[in-house]
Amino acid sequence: MSPFGIRVRTTTRPNPSGELGTTIEELDESMETTMNIKAKWNGRVLAESPEVIVVDGYSYFPPQTVDHTLLEPSSHRTTCPRKGIAHYFDVRLGDVRTENAAWTYPDPKPVAENIRDRIAFWKDIEVG
Secondary structure (H helix, E strand, O other): OOOOOOEEEEEEEEOOOOOEEEEEEEEEEOOOOOOOEEEEEOOEEEEEEOOOEEEOOEEEEOHHHEOHHHEEEEEEEEEEOOOEEEEEEEEEEOOEEEEEEEEEEOOOOHHHHHHEOOEEEOOOOEEO
């Protein structure tokens, strides 16, 4: 079990560039954590919750804990063989924007059903 209360089964195998990496094969169960996690950008809190689910090192926030006024839908998509198609958002505060800095899985594969509609952040967004 991870320190975030998530039971996972992992394997180590080469990624597309040939480097070894650990991948999640199955998400058995997720549990609430008592740790309050925040996503911040340019001094503004984008999301805050003790109920994040951590997958592949990214914190997925419940959608109701995210400030959607700072997110703009992007046409960018990526495909994960385990989770499905990720839909991205640009994060904007006034005239400042960071492209494709948040994403969600609106229709995940069965193994990732527990992150459906949750939102994760990366790039210059601080999560912790």
